[in-house]
Amino acid sequence: MKHVPVIANDLPLSLIDMVETLDEFHGAGLGMRAALKLMQAFGGLDLKFPKSPAPDHPVAVALGMDDALALCQHFGGNQIYVPKPGGRRRPTRRKAVLALQDQGRSRAEIARALGLSERHVRHLANTEPELKTLPLFPDE
Numbered sequence: 001m002k003h004v005p006v007i008a009n010d011l012p013l014s015l016i017d018m019v020e021t022l023d024e025f026h027g028a029g030l031g032m033r034a035a036l037k038l039m040q041a042f043g044g045l046d047l048k049f050p051k052s053p054a055p056d057h058p059v060a061v062a063l064g065m066d067d068a069l070a071l072c073q074h075f076g077g078n079q080i081y082v083p084k085p086g087g088r089r090r091p092t093r094r095k096a097v098l099a100l101q102d103q104g105r106s107r108a109e110i111a112r113a114l115g116l117s118e119r120h121v122r123h124l125a126n127t128e129p130e131l132k133t134l135p136l137f138p139d140e
Contacts, residue, residue: 012083015039018075026070034071037063043084051076097124 015038019031038047041062053060053068060068093114100110107125111118 015080015083018071018080021074022070025074030067030070034063034067037067038082039084042082045082046079047082048079049075049077094124094127097121101125 015035019035022031022034023029038059041058047059049059049072050057051072053065053072055065057068059071062068063071093116096114097110097116100113101107105113107118107121110116111121114121116124
């Protein structure tokens with residue numbers, strides 16, 4: 001299967017804030033790069049960021065020293081839950097399928113572009129997302 005690009009809106013709020021902060025102060029791209037590396041190395045963990053990481057600190061090893069210093073400059077002393085990678089994968093796939101469908105692409109073209117079967121593309125395109133809210137006024 002081909003890689004479906006991750007966009008900032010697909011990340012949990014805790015990481016969206018980090019991406020936006022790092023991009024604002026250190027240039028576009030650092031935030032997403034750091035978020036993806038953190039998810040790969042520490043997914044599923046509460047991670048406390050040091051104020052000044054040593055070169056052998058796990059954050060510095062995972063991100064590289066320059067990125068770790070930039071991250072710790074803003075988040076040092078804080079603890080952030082780092083989600084597991086792929087936790088938002090299905091909604092991202094569905095969004096990608098729907099976006100390509102809105103561009104007028106056929107299901108076969110979408111399947112080839114995303115590395116999915118046509119049957120799976122059809123399933124994603126036809127499945128309504130589950131609502132996780134209760135009705136305000138339930139039927140009596």
